[in-house]
Amino acid sequence: MLALEQVEPAAAPPIESFSDCTVFQTDEWLNFVEETQGAQRVVAVVRDGNTVVGRFTGLIVKRLGVRLLGSPSPGWTTAYMGFNLQPDVSRVEALTALNRFAFKDLGCIHYEVMDRSITAEQVDELGYRYRPLAGFEIDLTRSEDELFATMHRNIRYETRRAKRAGVTIEEAVDDGFAEDYYTQLIEVFKRQGLKPTYDISRVRSLIRHLLPVGRLLLLRARESEGSCASTLLALGFNGQAYFWGASSRRHLKVPHRNESLLWYAMRYWKTRGMTVFDMGGGGEYKRRYGGKAIIVPWIRKSRYPGMDLIREGMRRYSIFRQRRGADSASPPKQTKPSDG
Structure with a gap:
């Protein structure tokens, strides 16, 4: 059975050692998300017994006092994160292990993940909710x-x-x-x-x-x-x-x-x-x-019933604010080069 274990980033296998790694899993991208979202990175190794067979990359944000794990989350202008696994490792099993890791080990009440190598059929097998992201x-x-x-x-x-x-x-x-x-x-x-x-x-x-x-x-x-x-x-x-x-x-x-x-x-x-x-x-x-x-499932899982309704309400409120603020949008102020 697979299990995830949080480690210091330097202790995980380098992201470049995996053939399926993306720019959104690199240190530079995580620095960008941490800075713009007030997030904290989470790097975990995926173990099969005592053997490390992959890694997981995500970030935690706190909203209204609760911990949310994104890999990525909506609004981060970030695409494929999720897992990096050896070819023979099941992503369905890895998702099951993520469920335990996110809720029990990290203390999050909700997580989202978009992994380019996870199919809608695999998510359906687990019965998780997802939004199909077309591209x-x-x-x-x-x-x-x-x-x-x-x-x-x-x-x-x-x-x-x-x-x-x-x-x-x-x-x-x-x-x-x-x-x-x-x-x-x-x-x-x-x-x-x-x-x-x-x-x-x-x-x-x-x-x-x-x-x-x-x-x-x-x-x-x-x-x-x-x-x-x-x-x-x-x-x-x-x-x-x-x-x-x-x-x-x-x-x-x-x-x-x-x-x-x-x-x-x-x-x-x-x-x-x-x-x-x-x-x-x-x-x-x-x-x-x-x-x-292409269609990539953007998976979401909540620890408590009703979280999806809260999430949808927040999404609708964000759209409302976006429309309401359109008339007030103004060009950015010029800054000195040292600020850029």
Whole structure:
């Protein structure tokens, strides 16, 4: 029978030693979540008897005085965490062991986990609740010509149109990128009567932790006269690239939105050994980039009945606040480089 045992992070097998590790399980990403969520990381080894057969990564937050374990939790702008296991180890058994670990050992009353290698059928076998997270993955092992040809003709047209109009893509490393991105993000959300679900400090934190280690790509698209038209952030690690966010101005001379940026990001990570580009969730516009549809279960388990109702109430209240605050959203204040 499998069991989880919390250990100091340095005592666990290195995350890079597992072929299924993701950027969201790395120390740099955990530093980012700890900083932006007020969370405390949890690293556990998975044991089969006395043998270590894997590890688990998550973080604990306290809300209203209770402990919640996320691997990840909604609102963290974080994707696949969960387990790293040897190939012959059952993830169903690991989930069962997580149940005991989260409630008994950690004293949490609720946990959530999204593991790229756990299927909906496996979760159904345990009878756990989950939300199916739809998305798309693009196969970067194909040639650039094949990648471009599989995109919808409108995507190809807009990409070529932007190039003809003199739109250029630049890789950013400067402190002003967060302000450019977030100012445009406010505009994008305001068009929908909403405000962003996070503030600019999260973008700055992401850049501070991930850019220096080469796992984050920042892109700007500039129009022919030099103005910043749109921005994009994409992650890459261990063969997997991930779309994290993009934004754009509303009134552009060339209404190319983010097609050129995404096409650049795909090629950038492809040349750096990434074999898959995850589009980061669903949306019909993402389907047009030629990826295959995927569904990953976002599992949730509560120690006490009724926790799901509380969770749903909190989610609805968050949406209400997001809509109510749309009119008050304003561009971020410029900061000194040392603050970024």
